[in-house]
Amino acid sequence: MNILLLGSGGREHALAWKLTQSKFCDQLFIAPGNTGTAQHGTNLSFSVTDFEAIKTTCLERNIELVVIGPEEPLVKGLVNYLKTDPATQHLLIIGPSQEAAQLEGSKAFAKAFMDRHGIPTAAYREFTTENFTDGVEYLHRHTLPIVLKADGLAAGKGVIICQNHVEAVSEFELMIQRAKFGEAGKRVVVEEYLDGIELSVFVLTDGNNYVVLPEAKDYKRVGEGDTGLNTGGMGAVSPVPFADNTFMQKVITKVVEPTVKGLQKDNLDYKGFVFIGLMKVGDEPYVIEYNCRMGDPETEVVMPRLKNDLVELLTATAKGELTNTPIEHDSRFATTIMAVSGGYPNEHKKGLPISGLKEFEQGNDVFVFHAGTKDIDGTIVTNGGRVFCVTALADTVEAAVDNAKTIMDTIDFEDKYYRSDIGYEFIS
Numbered sequence: 001m002n003i004l005l006l007g008s009g010g011r012e013h014a015l016a017w018k019l020t021q022s023k024f025c026d027q028l029f030i031a032p033g034n035t036g037t038a039q040h041g042t043n044l045s046f047s048v049t050d051f052e053a054i055k056t057t058c059l060e061r062n063i064e065l066v067v068i069g070p071e072e073p074l075v076k077g078l079v080n081y082l083k084t085d086p087a088t089q090h091l092l093i094i095g096p097s098q099e100a101a102q103l104e105g106s107k108a109f110a111k112a113f114m115d116r117h118g119i120p121t122a123a124y125r126e127f128t129t130e131n132f133t134d135g136v137e138y139l140h141r142h143t144l145p146i147v148l149k150a151d152g153l154a155a156g157k158g159v160i161i162c163q164n165h166v167e168a169v170s171e172f173e174l175m176i177q178r179a180k181f182g183e184a185g186k187r188v189v190v191e192e193y194l195d196g197i198e199l200s201v202f203v204l205t206d207g208n209n210y211v212v213l214p215e216a217k218d219y220k221r222v223g224e225g226d227t228g229l230n231t232g233g234m235g236a237v238s239p240v241p242f243a244d245n246t247f248m249q250k251v252i253t254k255v256v257e258p259t260v261k262g263l264q265k266d267n268l269d270y271k272g273f274v275f276i277g278l279m280k281v282g283d284e285p286y287v288i289e290y291n292c293r294m295g296d297p298e299t300e301v302v303m304p305r306l307k308n309d310l311v312e313l314l315t316a317t318a319k320g321e322l323t324n325t326p327i328e329h330d331s332r333f334a335t336t337i338m339a340v341s342g343g344y345p346n347e348h349k350k351g352l353p354i355s356g357l358k359e360f361e362q363g364n365d366v367f368v369f370h371a372g373t374k375d376i377d378g379t380i381v382t383n384g385g386r387v388f389c390v391t392a393l394a395d396t397v398e399a400a401v402d403n404a405k406t407i408m409d410t411i412d413f414e415d416k417y418y419r420s421d422i423g424y425e426f427i428s
Helices: 010-019 051-060 078-083 107-116 129-141 165-176 245-265 299-305 310-319 397-408
Strands: 002-007 027-032 063-068 092-094 124-127 146-150 159-162 188-192 197-205 210-212 221-223 227-230 235-238 272-281 284-291 333-341 366-370 373-376 379-382 386-394
Touching (some): 002 010, 002 051, 010 299, 010 386, 051 063, 051 078, 063 078, 078 092, 107 124, 107 188, 107 284, 129 165, 165 188, 197 310, 210 245, 235 299, 245 272, 299 366, 333 397, 366 397, 386 397
Parallel strands (some): 002 027, 063 092
Antiparallel strands (some): 124 188, 146 159, 146 188, 197 272, 235 333, 272 284, 373 379
């Protein structure tokens, strides 16, 4: 079949790499893609939110399966747009409806969903300009630390953990009164702080049945030892050593199954990935957030470990025919390390030539996935804050990280930076 993959990051390169390994993939088109995705299919130069171009491409290229990588087109209603048009309603689509995508598009919607279906999560209140004064009073009484979350999409930067009440009130005012995160922060969710360790669980569901993919842990802080500003992700590890069978069974029983049943009860049309951000508090899982797509850079460690045919899994999902197919995965550890431009996640340069990428050849144990890259007249240059990542498989976290760093040091651009301590808490 012909497949259209939407997106342009490391997640999409990893998905493109995995999709084209399938015997069911005839042609792969990626929009807009990057230099890495072009190694596996044909890049098309239009935006993931250009719904008309997406529709036209599906018809002209005889697309059968559409895989939506990022969240923005889902939250803006791409699935509804394609499914309600007679010309494209036959398409198999991986991604939830606009209504169901509110699980990621609105923190308040997600928290209410969790409350309604008995899914463990932190206690919370939500505030807007209408009850701003109540919010300030609530913050003054709140135990420390205090978690503030912009309700809408904020490119992974809408969560602030405040260590004192003055900081909390100041950030609260910046979000609601001064639009620090634009429209995304006009509604703010104030949450209880959960003290634990994070991990991400990935579920593929057709709305009734589900399978659980390999879990992962990502590293969002820009600095070594989890310090500094939050980013879109500096690296990841899979599997997560502390997520043993007993804990994962709790995740399935207390989180995954109530989530899928909740989608059914609320009549939410959901065929695709559910990214469940968890906090392990003691031995119990608590949901921090839902995302309605695969994570980045988690995809870059999950896909290399997944042994199943991805197109086969996605086709069954989109058709509503997902069975309890055993998920087969590589038993080794996968780690990925992200190379970013100096200054990221703040202002950074673009258009910097990258050396060493063309010379690297993908192997069975080490992979380079492009994130923000662009080919200009045969020269690969930087085209974003997160530029590329190196994923390695090995029997231990330490060996996987060492192997990734060895390759990382052969690829260079001006002011390149990466965290050398990915997986540090799992290395003795």
